[in-house]
Amino acid sequence: MFPALLILALSAAFRASRTGRGRLLPAVWLLVLLAVSWPGAGLAKGLHYGVTRWDMRDGLPHNMVHDIAQDRQGFIWVATWEGVARFNGRSFTVYDNENTEQARLSGVFSLLAEADGSILVGTAVDGIYRHHQGQWRAYGDAALRQLRVEDMLRTADGTLWLSSRHQLYRLDAQGRPQQVDFPSGIEPGQIHALRADGDDLLVASLNGAWQVHNGRARPWGQAQGFAGKQVRQIDRDGAGGWVLACDDGVWRWHADGRSERVVASNRISQAMVDSRQALWVVGNDGQVLRIASDGSRQQLALDGLPSRAFLEDREGLLWLGDSLGLTRLSPGAVRALTQRNGLGDSYVRTVLQTANGSTWIGHASGIQRWQDGALGPLLAMPDTRLSTTVTALAADPHGDGVWAGTYEQGVLRFDGAGRLLQQLPVSYASARSLMVRTLLPTAQGMLVGTPRGLLRLDADGQVQPLGKQLGLGEHAVQVLSRDEQGQIWIGTEAGMAMLRPDGRLRHWQPERDLPAYAVFDFLHDADGTVWVASDSGLLRLRDGALQVYDHHAGLPRDKMFRILDDGHRRLWLSSNQGVFRVARSEFAAFDANRHDLLAVDVIDSSDGMPSSQVNGATWPAGWQHRDGQLMFPTGRGLALIDPELAGRDRNAVPPVVLEQVLVNGVRQPLQAAYRLQQRTNRLSITYAALAFASPHKLRYRYRLLGFERDWVEVGEGTEAVYTNLPPGDYRFQVQAMAMPLDWSRSQRLGSAELAIVQVPVFWQRPLVLATAALLLLLVLFSGWRLRVHHYERRQRRLNALVAQRTEELHRKNVALVAAGRERDELLGRLERLALYDSLTALPNRRAADGYLQQALDQAAASGTPLSVALIDVDHFKQVNDGYGHQVGDRVLAHLGRLLSEPSEGAVFAARQGGEEFLLVMPNTALARGRQRMQVLCAEVAGAQLAQAPAITVSIGVAGYGPGRDQVHTLLAAADANLYRAKEGGRNQVVG
Numbered sequence: 001m002f003p004a005l006l007i008l009a010l011s012a013a014f015r016a017s018r019t020g021r022g023r024l025l026p027a028v029w030l031l032v033l034l035a036v037s038w039p040g041a042g043l044a045k046g047l048h049y050g051v052t053r054w055d056m057r058d059g060l061p062h063n064m065v066h067d068i069a070q071d072r073q074g075f076i077w078v079a080t081w082e083g084v085a086r087f088n089g090r091s092f093t094v095y096d097n098e099n100t101e102q103a104r105l106s107g108v109f110s111l112l113a114e115a116d117g118s119i120l121v122g123t124a125v126d127g128i129y130r131h132h133q134g135q136w137r138a139y140g141d142a143a144l145r146q147l148r149v150e151d152m153l154r155t156a157d158g159t160l161w162l163s164s165r166h167q168l169y170r171l172d173a174q175g176r177p178q179q180v181d182f183p184s185g186i187e188p189g190q191i192h193a194l195r196a197d198g199d200d201l202l203v204a205s206l207n208g209a210w211q212v213h214n215g216r217a218r219p220w221g222q223a224q225g226f227a228g229k230q231v232r233q234i235d236r237d238g239a240g241g242w243v244l245a246c247d248d249g250v251w252r253w254h255a256d257g258r259s260e261r262v263v264a265s266n267r268i269s270q271a272m273v274d275s276r277q278a279l280w281v282v283g284n285d286g287q288v289l290r291i292a293s294d295g296s297r298q299q300l301a302l303d304g305l306p307s308r309a310f311l312e313d314r315e316g317l318l319w320l321g322d323s324l325g326l327t328r329l330s331p332g333a334v335r336a337l338t339q340r341n342g343l344g345d346s347y348v349r350t351v352l353q354t355a356n357g358s359t360w361i362g363h364a365s366g367i368q369r370w371q372d373g374a375l376g377p378l379l380a381m382p383d384t385r386l387s388t389t390v391t392a393l394a395a396d397p398h399g400d401g402v403w404a405g406t407y408e409q410g411v412l413r414f415d416g417a418g419r420l421l422q423q424l425p426v427s428y429a430s431a432r433s434l435m436v437r438t439l440l441p442t443a444q445g446m447l448v449g450t451p452r453g454l455l456r457l458d459a460d461g462q463v464q465p466l467g468k469q470l471g472l473g474e475h476a477v478q479v480l481s482r483d484e485q486g487q488i489w490i491g492t493e494a495g496m497a498m499l500r501p502d503g504r505l506r507h508w509q510p511e512r513d514l515p516a517y518a519v520f521d522f523l524h525d526a527d528g529t530v531w532v533a534s535d536s537g538l539l540r541l542r543d544g545a546l547q548v549y550d551h552h553a554g555l556p557r558d559k560m561f562r563i564l565d566d567g568h569r570r571l572w573l574s575s576n577q578g579v580f581r582v583a584r585s586e587f588a589a590f591d592a593n594r595h596d597l598l599a600v601d602v603i604d605s606s607d608g609m610p611s612s613q614v615n616g617a618t619w620p621a622g623w624q625h626r627d628g629q630l631m632f633p634t635g636r637g638l639a640l641i642d643p644e645l646a647g648r649d650r651n652a653v654p655p656v657v658l659e660q661v662l663v664n665g666v667r668q669p670l671q672a673a674y675r676l677q678q679r680t681n682r683l684s685i686t687y688a689a690l691a692f693a694s695p696h697k698l699r700y701r702y703r704l705l706g707f708e709r710d711w712v713e714v715g716e717g718t719e720a721v722y723t724n725l726p727p728g729d730y731r732f733q734v735q736a737m738a739m740p741l742d743w744s745r746s747q748r749l750g751s752a753e754l755a756i757v758q759v760p761v762f763w764q765r766p767l768v769l770a771t772a773a774l775l776l777l778l779v780l781f782s783g784w785r786l787r788v789h790h791y792e793r794r795q796r797r798l799n800a801l802v803a804q805r806t807e808e809l810h811r812k813n814v815a816l817v818a819a820g821r822e823r824d825e826l827l828g829r830l831e832r833l834a835l836y837d838s839l840t841a842l843p844n845r846r847a848a849d850g851y852l853q854q855a856l857d858q859a860a861a862s863g864t865p866l867s868v869a870l871i872d873v874d875h876f877k878q879v880n881d882g883y884g885h886q887v888g889d890r891v892l893a894h895l896g897r898l899l900s901e902p903s904e905g906a907v908f909a910a911r912q913g914g915e916e917f918l919l920v921m922p923n924t925a926l927a928r929g930r931q932r933m934q935v936l937c938a939e940v941a942g943a944q945l946a947q948a949p950a951i952t953v954s955i956g957v958a959g960y961g962p963g964r965d966q967v968h969t970l971l972a973a974a975d976a977n978l979y980r981a982k983e984g985g986r987n988q989v990v991g
Helices: 002-019 026-037 466-470 584-591 766-835 845-862 876-883 885-900 926-942 967-983
Strands: 048-054 065-070 076-080 083-087 092-095 108-113 119-123 128-132 135-139 151-154 160-164 167-171 177-179 191-197 200-205 208-213 216-219 231-236 242-246 249-253 259-264 268-273 279-283 287-291 297-301 306-312 318-322 325-332 334-337 348-353 359-363 366-371 390-395 402-406 411-414 420-424 438-442 445-450 453-457 477-482 488-492 495-499 505-508 519-524 530-534 537-542 545-549 563-565 570-575 578-583 601-603 630-634 637-641 656-663 666-668 673-676 680-689 698-705 712-715 719-725 728-738 750-758 866-873 908-913 916-922 953-959
Touching: 048 297, 048 334, 065 306, 065 318, 065 325, 076 108, 076 119, 076 306, 083 108, 108 151, 119 151, 151 191, 160 191, 208 231, 231 268, 231 306, 242 268, 249 268, 259 287, 268 306, 279 306, 348 390, 348 637, 359 390, 359 402, 359 630, 366 390, 390 438, 402 438, 438 477, 445 477, 453 466, 453 477, 453 488, 488 519, 519 563, 545 584, 578 584, 656 673, 656 728, 656 750, 680 698, 680 728, 680 750, 698 719, 719 728, 766 845, 845 866, 845 908, 845 916, 845 967, 866 876, 866 885, 866 926, 866 967, 876 885, 885 908, 885 916, 885 926, 916 926, 926 953, 953 967
Parallel strands: 065 108, 191 231, 477 519, 673 750
Antiparallel strands: 048 325, 065 076, 076 083, 083 092, 108 119, 119 128, 128 135, 151 160, 160 167, 167 177, 191 200, 200 208, 200 231, 208 216, 231 242, 242 249, 249 259, 268 279, 279 287, 287 297, 306 318, 318 325, 334 637, 348 359, 348 630, 359 366, 390 402, 402 411, 411 420, 438 445, 445 453, 477 488, 488 495, 495 505, 519 530, 530 537, 537 545, 563 570, 570 578, 578 601, 630 637, 656 666, 656 680, 680 719, 698 712, 698 728, 728 750, 866 916, 866 953, 908 916
């Protein structure tokens, strides 16, 4: 499908250019975009560009960006209708008519960065202004102030050129504009761009290209056909030739004189060759095409209509302006596979590549197969009424297909072509299929990790609770991994285990053997070392010892889901805040105390990942493609990382600049040293590192030598504040480093500093301070003598009062102690009355329910038997009616004493209510409990109370088991047996 789509796109583009009927239709551009970004190129390694945008919501004074420049320090300047903005990568500093009194900065069209660090700003109605060291000044004479300055350029000989609509000017030594004449009868028309060629000037205009030599303009490129043709841009091609953006496309004029059209279109706005020798073409509709030196292409899209603003900065980033703001195109090593590329759902859970090269992707809408550059359709699922989420994958050892674990539809088997071959429900203790977190095919069947523990599926679909049989309980299993020795490693939400081929199990439990709870992944080294991804950091198990690497060791986060080795001795760790790359040598250096922290590269959404949230707790949550790229599932698509390109700029030194110095709230001109004559109540210094690719990965520290020796680490903070600065000589120093952070690596530090002298004010001079100190001592001594006399007199009064109050408190304390004892005794009696029957001295029903629940929990946890018995006095109403309630109470009390007497094994007896009693017999099987109750029944029948009739009891016995594992179900079974004993003639045991 990809070749057909590409042919369709190119055909449509060709027809549009041939007809010349206006602009290339958006639908045609869409076809081109789809063709270039179709999944067929999705796994291609190489440099790819991501798009970042800013507009008025981010601090721009206006969304229409006319021009962009970078000054000597490294700031990015942006020209707009409502002023100019300076950008440090994180925030904009705006200069406009409201906050800049020295300049009328409205309708800014052009910018020019000068070699001395200044910026020239060309406006629509007031000529040119110059910004240097924080100050604004008008530039040139009064005649220049009348011009609409649309573009500016300084050639190698120092001449400043500027365009104003269809006129070209140069400034003379006095700053006066001198108009450049064109050949008689010829006008350039609207001037689009200026380009320097040594001392000469090249002009791109409505009526062709021009060369200005020694102040005279002449047509340029006539032999190549550029005369009379609208030329919008001229740029060097990096090989001694030129690239021209014309009204019929982009042309390359080679150094040998040959010319060729490389892009055919009648709607080209810009063309530029960057430092990587890639050609960039910007269309009038906002489509951006990059043609690399090897011929590969990438298509990007702007949201608005482009202006002539196009700049490559010192980091190789591309900056463009359009009607909707400022756009940055940044090269990265990460691509994203999302729904725009044909993915069925962007919430990806798992990914795996099989031996035949197919990449299988499980997501919230099902499973897809990616092979030979083509992303296939969603594979058929057994039941579309249930969730189609695929949560786990495993290669089929008997073919090119996969086993797929699902959220609700069990385990599915697909062949290499994506056909569904088999469905195995994963039902355990429930009719509904459990969620599958991980799969591992074995000779004995399929091991399945679920939220209810480890299960084994036989070939016929029978489910065995293997986790319970191994003693792992029913904790959720999140990863199953087999090492070279055939040992199976099991990661759960409550520790990890290793199952040997002979069936023996080694279990690591949290807080006892393992410094973590949840385990998400394993990586096995050839020497037997096992790396463990957990919720408490990266663990290394070597020679039986565990080593923990967490945020204390330099990892940004403790919880990580997947560990991959890229084959170049680097580990990649996925997390909820991106993917971390750590060289194996870093662990050795950290263990040997050669490094204070691990050097960790963070790859996240700023590098092109669809989301920094990498999904985990299902397996596999990442895979290395056979071409070397790393694939990680995220909440917004599949991230594809080229490990060789990622972090390539990690050793770049970020240039640090001081942006602003405020003394007592007043802004100071920027300079290398300050001498502060007035007392400084508050000193504020704002700084920034001008690294625009990933400004959020910059970290800062600063210190004020003479005031403090140690560095103050402030993370991403960009302001230092000092209050009440004492007199002295100081040196402010600030340093910045891009992640990974290790301040000991000085070769990666960017820094800036300034000198500060705080001059002492009058009262801070030594003589004044010494005199004031003597006077203060004299006053203090006099005051001290007066205070001592006053305190001695007052102390005598206080001593008497304290003695009186102490005696009163002693008496009250004695009374409180006695009251406390009475309260404790009363509470004890009340507690016994709440839990015990006063007549039989046995626990009551409330206490019995609590004890029986504990006994059930113990039996369930330990697998031991449990029996209960309900005992009822036969014909008790006749006793009460015939002998009176006093005799009835004696009968109940007698039975209570019999039940509370020691017997074989531990027995709990309680009065349930009326003439009914409960016996709980832990560790007693039903048969044994029935025998004991028969003895008790005979003992009651043989006893005789004085002045009371002989009594008998009926007893119902029940044992703990299936259907009788709750308090109410077990008592109901015993009660039913008691009823049968009554019905069967009483004075007997049923159970």
